[in-house]
Amino acid sequence: MAHPLQIRAEILDITPLGAYSRVLLRAPGVASRVRPGHFAAVAVGGGDSSMLLRRAFSIHRADPEQETVSLVVAEHGRGTRELLRSRRGDSLDLVAPLGTAFPQPVGALTALFVGGGYGGAPLFPLAEQIVAQGGAVGFILGASTGERLFGVDSARKLTPDVLVTTDDGSSGIKGQVTLPLAEAVKAIGAEAVYSCGPMAMLRAVTGIATAEGVRSFCAVEEAMACGVGVCMSCVLPVVGEDGVSRFVRSCVEGPCFDGTRVRWDDIGTVPADLYGAAAMGVR
Structure with a gap:
């Protein structure tokens, strides 16, 4: 379990990433506590806003030396729209890191990472950690359309074993991430599958990974009202x-x-x- 801080974080940059945006924050004391799979809860709208609930986002990157964390945000409604209209130098109320991270891999593991849309954001630091420990990784990254893919270039910098799927066939294989999953597990000799994305995808990925005899770890995308375990809505x-x-x-x-x-x-x-x-x- 994480040991979070509540701080005023400064917005350093908001960068478009296809259909998404990367929000880079200066968050002293937070980055050193982050492990792959942790998330952040952000207050939106200011102190007088009627939007009382925080918005939860997976932490994409954490840099303890620069004291920064980055979030990948998709504009869904009023709260995310308000967040993405913020300017450099603005501050926001941040609670992070939150949740229970992925289990820390030991030794030279071979792992397959499966991301659905921007759900793949928390997978990359773990993949980099596995590679740094002498392991090997592969990726299957999928989305409804090519524009909604996330992290393809980053994955290809880590490994040549990258498959892309889109529901409409606008990029890569036409179909869902589960279509090539069993063959990909065999091809790289995966010992574990890590996934993040829609709940239906996680369910299917777990079923296929289990049938192939490998461990399946997933980061769920469940709606959260408080983010700190009080409301029991998730x-x-x-x-x-x-x-x-x-x-x-x-x-x-x-x-x-x-x-x-x-x-x-x-x-x-x-x-x-x-x-x-x-x-x-x-x-």
């Missing part, structure tokens, strides 16, 4: 190490999970065998 049914299923918070126990422990079919429900379900009146 709970998922997850099987614990003791074999008991419980609701756990994506913002605290996650967002990074062993994909085989998430009960994908039961998301949005209260399974009858869930710990505490009887107290909730579930029969």
